[in-house]
Amino acid sequence: xxxxxxxxxxxxxxxxxxxxxxxxxxxxxxxxxxxxxxxxxxxxxxxxxxxxxxxxxxxxxxxxxxxxxxxxxxxxxxxxxxxxxxxxxxxxxxxxxxxxxxxxxxxxxxxxxxxxxxxxxxxxxxxxxxxxxxxxxxxxxxxxxxxxxxxxxxxxxxxxxxxxxxxxxxxxxxxxxxxxxxxxxxxxxxxxxxxxxxxxxxxxxxxxxxxxxxxxxxxxxxxxxxxxxxxxxxxxxxxxxxxxxxxxxxxxxxxxxxxxxxxxxxxxxxxxxxxxxxxxxxxxxxxxxxxxxxxxxxxxxxxxxxxxxxxxxxxxxxxxxxxxxxxxxxxxxxxxxxxxxxxxxxxxxxxxxxxxxxxxxxxxxxxxxxxxxxxxxxxxxxxxxxxxxxxxxxxxxx
Amino acid sequence: xxxxxxxxxxxxxxxxxxxxxxxxxxxxxxxxxxxxxxxxxxxxxxxxxxxxxxxxxxxxxxxxxxxxxxxxxxxxxxxxxxxxxxxxxxxxxxxxxxxxxxxxxxxxxxxxxxxxxxxxxxxxxxxxxxxxxxxxxxxxxxxxxxxxxxxxxxxxxxxxxxxxxxxxxxxxxxxxxxxxxxxxxxxxxxxxxxxxxxxxxxxxxxxxxxxxxxxxxxxxxxxxxxxxxxxxxxxxxxxxxxxxxxxxxxxxxxxxxxxxxxxxxxxxxxxxxxxxxxxxxxxxxxxxxxxxxxxxxxxxxxxxxxxxxxxxxxxxxxxxxxxxx
Numbered sequence: 001x002x003x004x005x006x007x008x009x010x011x012x013x014x015x016x017x018x019x020x021x022x023x024x025x026x027x028x029x030x031x032x033x034x035x036x037x038x039x040x041x042x043x044x045x046x047x048x049x050x051x052x053x054x055x056x057x058x059x060x061x062x063x064x065x066x067x068x069x070x071x072x073x074x075x076x077x078x079x080x081x082x083x084x085x086x087x088x089x090x091x092x093x094x095x096x097x098x099x100x101x102x103x104x105x106x107x108x109x110x111x112x113x114x115x116x117x118x119x120x121x122x123x124x125x126x127x128x129x130x131x132x133x134x135x136x137x138x139x140x141x142x143x144x145x146x147x148x149x150x151x152x153x154x155x156x157x158x159x160x161x162x163x164x165x166x167x168x169x170x171x172x173x174x175x176x177x178x179x180x181x182x183x184x185x186x187x188x189x190x191x192x193x194x195x196x197x198x199x200x201x202x203x204x205x206x207x208x209x210x211x212x213x214x215x216x217x218x219x220x221x222x223x224x225x226x227x228x229x230x231x232x233x234x235x236x237x238x239x240x241x242x243x244x245x246x247x248x249x250x251x252x253x254x255x256x257x258x259x260x261x262x263x264x265x266x267x268x269x270x271x272x273x274x275x276x277x278x279x280x281x282x283x284x285x286x287x288x289x290x291x292x293x294x295x296x297x298x299x300x301x302x303x304x305x306x307x308x309x310x311x312x313x314x315x316x317x318x319x320x321x322x323x324x325x326x327x328x329x330x331x332x333x334x335x336x337x338x339x340x341x342x343x344x345x346x347x348x349x350x351x352x353x354x355x356x357x358x359x360x361x362x363x364x365x366x367x368x369x370x371x372x373x374x375x376x377x378x379x380x381x382x383x384x385x386x387x388x389x390x391x392x393x394x395x396x397x398x
Numbered sequence: 399x400x401x402x403x404x405x406x407x408x409x410x411x412x413x414x415x416x417x418x419x420x421x422x423x424x425x426x427x428x429x430x431x432x433x434x435x436x437x438x439x440x441x442x443x444x445x446x447x448x449x450x451x452x453x454x455x456x457x458x459x460x461x462x463x464x465x466x467x468x469x470x471x472x473x474x475x476x477x478x479x480x481x482x483x484x485x486x487x488x489x490x491x492x493x494x495x496x497x498x499x500x501x502x503x504x505x506x507x508x509x510x511x512x513x514x515x516x517x518x519x520x521x522x523x524x525x526x527x528x529x530x531x532x533x534x535x536x537x538x539x540x541x542x543x544x545x546x547x548x549x550x551x552x553x554x555x556x557x558x559x560x561x562x563x564x565x566x567x568x569x570x571x572x573x574x575x576x577x578x579x580x581x582x583x584x585x586x587x588x589x590x591x592x593x594x595x596x597x598x599x600x601x602x603x604x605x606x607x608x609x610x611x612x613x614x615x616x617x618x619x620x621x622x623x624x625x626x627x628x629x630x631x632x633x634x635x636x637x638x639x640x641x642x643x644x645x646x647x648x649x650x651x652x653x654x655x656x657x658x659x660x661x662x663x664x665x666x667x668x669x670x671x672x673x674x675x676x677x678x679x680x681x682x683x684x685x686x687x688x689x690x691x692x693x694x695x696x697x698x699x700x701x702x703x704x705x706x707x708x709x710x711x712x713x714x715x716x717x718x719x720x721x722x723x
Binding site for chain 1: 409413416417421423425427428429432537538540541542543545546548549550552553557559560575586655657660661664665668680683684686691694695698699702703706716
């Protein structure tokens with residue numbers, strides 16, 4: 001078979017992404033049809049910038065969802081006789097298979113790795129940002145609301161973490177030695193055994209427990225006058241938490257457990273993001289607690305946590321949603337940075353940062369190794385930034 | 399003012415102490431000590447010997463006592479020995495730091511004026527076409543981190559078969575994708591342009607956006623309208639009335655940019671193989687060079703804390719409305 005022309009590569013890639021285009025068009029048509037009934041989400045479709053950003057983001061979301069259908073090869077599979085091939089090279093021994101974006105030094109299909117890499121980023125970045133926000137709220141709300149000693153201590157700790165260069169923190173924590181550091185020893189041996197609890201697992205357990213504490217406070221502060229309803233509602237998160245912590249920390253289901261190198265990256269990303277969220281939530285709380293409806297709630301005799309979670313937090317949602325979108329972008333960049341230094345996820349995984357690092361030695365002869373992941377990461381972050389801009393503009397119009 | 403400074407300085411010292419203690423604790427975890435033992439004794443040393451080496455040379459004192467020893471050493475200028483380079487940390491670190499200082503200097507020289515000009519031009523007529531174009535440019539810039547910008551710039555200007563490179567190659571002015579020579583033989587435009595540009599272009603967007611927001615806010619103020627109604631020329635309004643007030647916020651942002659530039663420095667120095675502080679940090683971390691990494695951490699933390707202090711003080715001087723009590 002002949003290698004594809006440039007036009008062939010472009011149209012081939014376009015066709016391979018067909019499910020994404022269909023889903024994208026369907027989302028836009030439906031959203032624009034019903035935009036008047038969709039609140040802030042609907043208003044996004046009044047702002048061209050927000051719409052473009054949303055399109056970029058959803059493109060990657062759908063790519064991640066349909067990754068199995070789109071990717072022609074396994075991202076780790078080394079195709080024989082296909083080392084460092086240019087985009088559009090036909091795969092030997094097949095009828096109509098092409099390496100659309102070429103292959104890397106180990107003969108892995110770059111297009112497949114790119115598509116599967118979207119899955120990693122879009123799973124870890126939003127989830128880590130969400131957990132970081134939960135921690136930020138649980139600590140930032142009382143710091144802003146009560147002030148005084150709580151505020152002084154928490155702010156000092158937050159500033160402490162923020163004074164630490166992120167990259168140094170990552171180098172200190174995400175090394176194999178620390179990753180295998182035994183926190184709870186079941187076998188009294190210095191090499192980790194399957195039953196020992198290691199640092200990433202303890203970190204994951206802490207993050208999950210803080211999230212549980214947040215949800216329980218949320219439920220209890222609203223329904224504490226009806227204890228029966230409160231306990232019924234609280235049972236659900238407790239069961240979910242038990243299941244998750246069993247899998248993550250106590251290794252109850254080894255097949256479901258996240259690999260330690262993914263878990264430690266997740267925990268560290270939550271850890272370095274939480275202080276920033278803390279500062280944002282604290283600032284918003286300081287501003288909102290002077291409002292009349294907070295005074296009204298205080299006069300009614302509501303508990304402080306009810307006021308924080310059910311009066312202040314809902315009214316801070318505008319800036320928080322905007323920041324959330326921006327923050328996912330930063331987290332994406334951070335994940336890419338970790339991958340670039342090879343201290344992130346496993347050395348084989350189709351991580352975008354890792355792919356850029358693998359490809360950077362071949363920039364002058366085979367730029368197709370580094371440039372596609374570079375542009376992918378850029379377009380996702382750009383989409384998130386534009387989305388945040390659009391949301392900010394629209395939420396300010398009220 | 400003096401009390402404010404003393405208070406800030408106290409907090410800063412406490413922060414530095416706690417942070418270095420954390421780093422010291424992490425570096426002294428058992429797995430790191432085992433690596434250290436193996437560098438000292440040889441890679442194939444049996445586990446029992448490694449254990450006894452750690453027991454007899456390190457665990458003779460408590461962690462706090464060892465930390466106190468180390469801090470004492472640092473205060474009299476003895477930073478220990480680098481196992482990676484087989485040299486005193488003092489001999490390794492300062493030259494590299496100077497290299498990074500040079501890189502930072504040129505990044506600032508390129509980035510700050512560019513960012514301020516874009517921000518002011520965009521903010522002086524909010525929502526005009528020019529504003530839209532410049533704001534989009536800033537957003538694209540903030541979405542392109544160094545490890546993305548670097549490869550793109552190298553392919554465009556520094557590789558020989560793609561982008562604008564063939565054009566430059568013909569004229570013999572191709573930019574070098576490797577900056578090792580810049581750290582060893584001195585900088586030239588050709589070996590330094592790409593690293594500087596990579597960092598400056600990513601950092602520019604953020605400062606430009608802050609400047610734009612600040613400028614746009616100033617332009618809606620009463621005194622600007624008064625000046626307009628008096629018939630002052632638009633150019634004079636921007637340059638004489640708006641600019642100074644609009645630059646207060648970006649100043650803080652630029653100072654707070656330093657810690658963040660540190661991450662950028664690490665990426666760019668690895669990407670272009672420029673032997674500076676960031677390059678050293680990666681080298682120390684990936685070889686578990688305990689003393690060197692500790693020294694890098696102390697310097698990094700101090701750079702961050704000092705810039706925070708300068709930004710606070712500068713903010714007070716620039717903004718006459720803020721008074722510290």
